[in-house]
Amino acid sequence: NRGSDADSAGGKPALGIDLPRADSDFWNSYAQYIERDAASQGLNTLPVSNSQNDVTKLVANVQVFQNTGAKAVVMAPQDTGAIASTLETLAAKKIPVVSVDTRPDKGDVYMVVRADNKAYGTKACEFLGERLGGKGKVAELQGALSSVNGRDRSEAFAACMKEKFPGIQVIELATDWKGDVASAKLQSTLAAHPDLAGIYMQAGGVFLQPTLALLQQKGLLKPAGAPGHITIVSNDGIPAELKAIREGRIDATVSQPADLYAKYALHYARAAAEGRTFTPGPTDHQSTIIALPNGLEDQLPAPLVTKGNVDDKALWGNTVGK
């Protein structure tokens, strides 16, 4: 049975991999890439676990990894605080950790693999600001207030708007990552501000369809360029968003590279297990490693996708599931 072949599989070090959740497009794509790459690189992975967005489950799973002889652990702690003591335990046990998508607040990590969420916010802000010519009203569909990534995007977006486009009024809508809540609040906002000019969605996977459905129903879904068109910037870069961009229903999205997340998570996990080390600075894959108080972070590129580059084969959204 499984636990033991951790050591037996041709000497290959065993990797423990935990998926944060199974109920979102983005993370499922990530899961697919993990599966594919692990197979193609012939890695020896322990059974992949799923912590259902619950840190206590994550800790439980990591515990199992320890007990089944993992030499490195890949996780994506959605709760960056509550993972602290687990990281200490792992450090004590000399098990390196690769943290995907989030940067733990405390506790040593071997490498953080993520794109810079603050950059997401800034990119979206700049795009919107320029499109709107620095004036008008923008609704921002935020995530859950307890989510680090959501908070980073919100803060960066707010800061950038304040500094670069003071003429734009931002209406912040907390949605707890729920599509129906977003739709309801957006609808109210539209009633209050019929002249709404732009929308920033922090997670296309959740908000895209409800928003489009709402705008369509209200007859506000005008093609880009047409008068009364509402400029929409999304985030994630899932196929549905790229499709919407092609059809001119939304204007742009920030492609959060699920494929690179998976690829380099495994890459670093393997390197860690083999005892290799990295230093801050540019990498061989157009990204830079920066130093954190508690480890290193490889900041992967997160391109802004617009009509211009939407067909770029390099975008994971164009290749996933194909």
Add this chain to the structure above:
Amino acid sequence: MVDPSPGRGPVVEADGISKRFGATVALSDAGISVAPGESHALVGRNGAGKSTLVSILTGLQQPDTGTLRFHGEPAPAPGDTDAWRSRVACVYQRSTIIPGLTVAENLFLDRQSTGALRPISWKRLRHRASDLLAEYGVDVDPAARAEDLTVEQRQFVEIARALSFGARFIILDEPTAKLDARGIERLFDKLRALQRQGVAFLFISHHLQEVYELCGTVTVYRDARHIVTAPVAELGQEALVEAMTGESPRGGEPAWSVTCGTSALAPLLEVSGLSLDGAYHDVTLTVHAGEVVGLAGAAASGNVRLGETLAGLRRPRSGTVTVAGRPVRTGHVPDALAAGIGFVPEDRHLQGLVPDRSVAENATLTVTDQLGPFGMVLPSRTRAFAERMIAGLGIKTPGASASVSDLSGGNQQKVVIARALATRPHVLVAVRPTNGVDVKSKEALLGAVRGVADSGKSALIVSDELDDLRVCDRVLVMFHGRVVAEFPHGWSDERLVAAMEGMPGLNDTKESDASHH
């Protein structure tokens, strides 16, 4: 907890007590005074306010106005339960047994151990419990859960608990309503014993002969008011009934009359070879049109189960039931109803009433199909139907739309009977139809039952109350799940009771219980 100051003033003295519940006036300027060592009866029609007075005397409810004194001292503060308990113990009309707990624990609830921090010794508790129960000749395993006891056994647990407080003043609100003749005897022996020790009682009952048997003084309430208090000796039965009802009774003889010899008519209900495991075996009986048949039997005789079987509440192991020649599918209430069997269940709280709903709705629960076209229930018709019932049975209620749970028990019972009569049944199966009902209403209810028979239908009264059985043309007596005797109208109480007791040959609940294991 012995009374702090024996003998100083009446054990309890209530003056000008008034209590309203929303629309209903439960008590208005009523009073009562019980002397030490006295056994005092409180009688009155249903809804007269007796139980309400009880709940006030025991500190469960606060009176709106009026003063309450124990031994000449003002009553304890509402919250001070220990003080209340040391002055008065009570057998409430409504069960205060906790189903999930063992008999032993129910008996010594909140007294399981001497100190709050002293751990309970369950072994000792069980011993104390069985000793206590033995005093009442009740054979129940103290470790049994109360919910598994019969109604009678539960009632005795209540009584035993109340009497075991050692209070000098004890209230019993309709303690005999759920007991059979033997149980009542046992209870009375116990009460007399306590009387000799100078314990004072307030005894509430709708059986006037019990009052004469046990009590020295009687107080009568009517329509929430105090009417009269007098030594029992000075107040004859008629005078008493008159005081209760406010009208002079028609020289004792009942409103209905038994017209015998109807058995020439066609049989309406035929039961043959009916058996239910642990209850009764191979019962065969026939009820003719125009006939009221009594099915007498003590607690464990199985007569109640038989009644429930006829109503479709229980599926017998074998045997057939036929109504007006057509066989009835057993174990299905709707079929029984369709076949024309009306049913008055044993416990109205359990099977009779939907507490939150209106009197009208409860009274028409069995006939919702007759209240409008296309399965509709028209409020107007429901109301008319219900008001006919209310008038017909003289139900004391603020109105057809009043919530049934605000009625007094007796009146609730009338609603249950109304529900059974609503279907105009061929055979009315009534289990203890006058349970907790006052003399006057009793007459009315039995009259209603008799009326069913006189209108060419028939009725089966399942009961052990002689008053109920007097309306019957004949009485079948069950014992240990078998029909052991039959009496034509005009039987003598002694012989009937003896038959119910399974005489000759002494037997007690133990044997009969044994026969059910």
Add this chain to the structure above:
Amino acid sequence: MPPTTEIRTLPAAPVAASPEHRFALARYRDLSLVPVLLVLCVIGFAVSPAFLTSDNLLGVAQQATELSLLVLAQSLILISGRMDLSLESTIGVAPVIAVWLVLPDHGARFNGLGLFPGWAAIPLCLLVGAVIGAVNGFLILKLRLNGFIVTLGALTLLRGLQVAVSEGQSIVDVPGSFTYLGRASWLGVPAAIWICALLFFVTGSALAWLRHGRALYAIGGNSEAARAAGIRVDRVVWTVLILGSLLAAFAGILYTGHYGSISADQGNGWIFQVFAATVIGGVSLNGGRGTLFGALTGVLTLQLVVNVMTLAGVPPLWNQFLNGAIIIVALIISRFASGERQE
């Protein structure tokens, strides 16, 4: 006995006044949230002129549709003395399975089985709902399992099933027939609103005027008594459970049309709102009490709160806090408006 005469010879003086009184109270109970609604409207009007626009109010109404259907279902179930937590998952899993059976097994990112033609999606969805209700009913009524935990288990299980079948993706390309009801507008008002109004009206009248409707109250109030009165308790309850899940599945159809896709966490976490709406609407958790109208006011209250807070631009950080506070305040107001203890 000739009724007419009897009715005359009826209640005595003191009693005569009280029927109306009781009646009033009973009625009042369902209206107890109306004051709350009024307060909310006043506030809404104060904070933004946009509040009283038909646009906004229709919006609120439409947002309320899916929730209100779950509340309708839950009310029926609660009135008959039961509970169904799994409704919040049924609203998600039923559409997914229906679509999965219908969609072609190639092309789109989400691959179905393509066993049935597109028009079959709606019937299938409803069927799945009915089956879920039937299974719950079986476990609760036949195996006599604890209904709360059975449906709690079902909640998790069905959500899991949805994730497994949809592979956690939200399903975007759904048959048009399936999304029509959720997005169409009739006479300038979203179809969903018409439908919900109709459903509430029909079910409400059934509860009030039909014997099977009344039966629910009897069963919820005292099932033993109902049984002794010849009501087929288990059969009725089972039917109600099936009907409830059916409504949830239908809510799922509206949801899909309304939000343009079947999202993986459609309905996730709604059950709390459902209970809140139902109970502040005056339906008793112990069964036998409450009306659909009351429940409806409950839903509208919750939805208006969100709307008003958004219009008022409450800082996101305090959103949830206010939400909870308002539920409790509403509860207090309605309790004193109806003057009844809520046991």
Add this chain to the structure above:
Amino acid sequence: MPPTTEIRTLPAAPVAASPEHRFALARYRDLSLVPVLLVLCVIGFAVSPAFLTSDNLLGVAQQATELSLLVLAQSLILISGRMDLSLESTIGVAPVIAVWLVLPDHGARFNGLGLFPGWAAIPLCLLVGAVIGAVNGFLILKLRLNGFIVTLGALTLLRGLQVAVSEGQSIVDVPGSFTYLGRASWLGVPAAIWICALLFFVTGSALAWLRHGRALYAIGGNSEAARAAGIRVDRVVWTVLILGSLLAAFAGILYTGHYGSISADQGNGWIFQVFAATVIGGVSLNGGRGTLFGALTGVLTLQLVVNVMTLAGVPPLWNQFLNGAIIIVALIISRFASGERQE
């Protein structure tokens, strides 16, 4: 609903001396999950040798500690016939407020008020818990509001309060005294395990052998009767509610130590698990029945399920589905093991 609480089913026949039989059954009820636990252990052992290592089992036990405290609290509350949904928020908000009062108002990423010295954190946390319980009690017992909805509102309100106070961030630098209990090990076993074991033992014995403990069963079984028997119902229930929230706050302390920070959604969504564990453990939602031992077996069952599923490498997509399925199966097994209907 006094009438219905009286007796569940008509007793079949009078009960005469048959002690061992009765007794066996009563006892059995609490053991009804033991078979389930055994099955799980067998499976666990089958799927991985790592299962039966002390490391693994201790790990499971420690992960169960916080949940088990909530279950302990909920059991007490359910036994006395009430419910408290807000426990899941108390476990999060109590520590946050305590730390907020204690931490310096500068420097750290999260700025507190610095009103109290560091050692005060634990007492403050417990105090906050007690206050929450007291307020719930006031609303439920004095204002006679519906307990379910009050605590549901409190759940939302308190979670919102936590988000507002902590600005949605997880608080990492917490006073050492506060985290000690959650992370320390005594005799090679996590302190949390010792503490929970102790609490369960003490409370369990109190329930079994002390008058005030038994009072809970009496109140839950039939509060009118309890009152008639001289038990100060409201006072006792209020105490229980306070105690419950106190335990939840304490669970928060262990959680903080265990996971190294106070996370913003600490305890979020736990209440379902709490109910599941409590009720499959044999505690009745209608009050008056159940034991802490049973509840404990409930927690362990749920926790073992997660552990075994991970060891078995269940495909992530099917995780949740199995979770739900197992709850229901456990329910069925325990129902037939105890042979009692679960009403």
